[in-house]
Amino acid sequence: MMDNQYPQSDFLLVPIKVFHTMMLINLINLSTFILLGSPGLEVAHIWISILFSAMYAVAVLGNFSILFIVNMELSLHVPMYYFLCMLAVTDLILSTSILPKMLSIFWFNSKEIDFSACLTQMFFIHCAAVTESGIFVAMAFDRYVAICDPLRHSTILTNPVVAKISLAVVLRGGMLILPYLFLARRWPYCGTNIIPHSYCEHMAVVKLACADISISSYYSLSVTFLVIALDVFCIAVSYTQILRAIFSLPTKDAQLKTFGTRGSHLIVILASYIPVLFSALVHRFGHNVALHFHILMANSYLIVPPTLHPIIYGVRTKQIRNRLLQLLTHKGM
Template sequence: MQETPFCLRVGHLLPYSMSDSNTTDFSNPSTFILLGIPGLEVAHIWISIPFCTMYAIAVLGNFTILFIVKREPSLHGPMYYFLCMLAVTDLVLSTSILPKMLSIFWFNSMEIDFSACLTQMYFIHCFLEMESGILVAMALDRYVAICHPLRYSTILTNPVVAKIGLAVVLRGGLVILPYPFLASQWPYCTTNIIPQPYCVHIAVVKLACADTRVSSYYGLFVLFCVKGLDMIFIAMSYIQILRAILSLPTKDAQVKTFGTCVSHLFVILAFYIPGLFSSLMYRFGQNVPGHFHVLIANVYVLIPPLLNPIIYGVRTKQIQDKLLRLFIHNGD
């Protein structure tokens, strides 16, 4: 796809002639242009089919989790409260991305308002951080359930769960707040074209014609010191969990107890591995093709909302039983 037509459509954002200035900035551009998946424009319609299907399954699956937990009093416990938090986070995250992405693929609607771009950036990164925090809370839940089963109900009371949820929300909101604030301060020049189907921090910052090391360093701080610490806390929880499991007297007891953690482990792997790979590739993978960058980033933000309800629906017997009972009851 040629960039000139897009530039002409937003000519008021382009630099003035060289006689006016060597570099003319527009520190408050009115719009950005989202290219979708550069290099694969002719396949946008076909690419939209799996993406639309993924979004529909994610919405249906996460709403089903919320409905079943709300409907069944026996599921009103810390593990399922955290699962509901994860479902809400996944719904907001996928809805922050997919509608605009599909409008690009279907209607070639590539323009996005500058403030809308920063808002989308904030929601995407904020809810990714919240999801990371919820995974830590779920690891804590499994640790208490396996290592301190007799004290589970006294440690993870409803007020404690509510405080953990509030802490996760506040941490995500405050940690990501500098992203749009800093991005709005930089001058932007020569282009307003983002080679992505949505606004992410590093892609927007790369368009600035200024020293943006503050944004880059802060992004690395969030990656390593926030998500990195989350991963350390999860690893420490599971080291203690494995020690407790291995101390059980029989093989059957070990397998049964470990089975309660399998769903959470799958969700952790689906979230952290593509995320770390995507973040590091953006910063250090200059020789990687652009469309591969974009596809990996899409996997990072779209796969967890799709997989989480499926994994928990398949691996959690209580949810399976309630869902089956609901269908049988409605069938009668």
């Protein structure tokens, strides 16, 4: 007869205790995540960082210039430029939420990010993206009223109305994105803590959870399609009416001038939606898409628009361009 030193129940508890210990170790490790940057393009990190740094510098300088000029020029205190200032602030938040950490990865190999910091970055990136989409709708509505009903523009878009529209746009962004954080925080993270991305993109983070993340996936996809479908529809309706008004102008020169300005705005707006939709679909269905290509596309839709907006909406806008030239000429004298 074998002499057991331990009761049989203790032997059953050993693997359970080991499992719980491993779980605790994993949970402790997952208090931080590791951002890889652009997996597969490590050799080109320095060149990518130079390109993104230059774009970030243009975005910061251009958007701050717009804010400064609109603040200084009383004649620009009208709805169109209020919305433009909102867009500039949103672009600054969007680009600043991603670039400093991305550059620290590329330059200093600083890949760790705290879980709370990761969720904070996630909120600002996605909230700014949704808010920016709402600003495009507001700007399209402003242009629709200005071109199709110019005599009533000042009575329709008063300062209180503009303030309410702006508040609604910001609140919509925050309310739609807050569930991202609540859902991401509730999932258990007990596996790898490596995020194959250069920032804390929502789906890239929740995919690390060792649980069924269908709620997060479906909600994220619903928000993406709801925002894009609703906002693009509103913009399309506004610009359809604007185009009808443009083609009813008496001269070809007037038509071409107005269409050139509005056309460039419309192209920039639509170009902002295509990469977002592409990234959302790739996360769920694009398993054959190269990871480095997906990461570059995801980075581009956060960095390229903040760089282009000051050029398209600022430099090509006559009032801002003239005021900027006056400031530069005056300083040069």
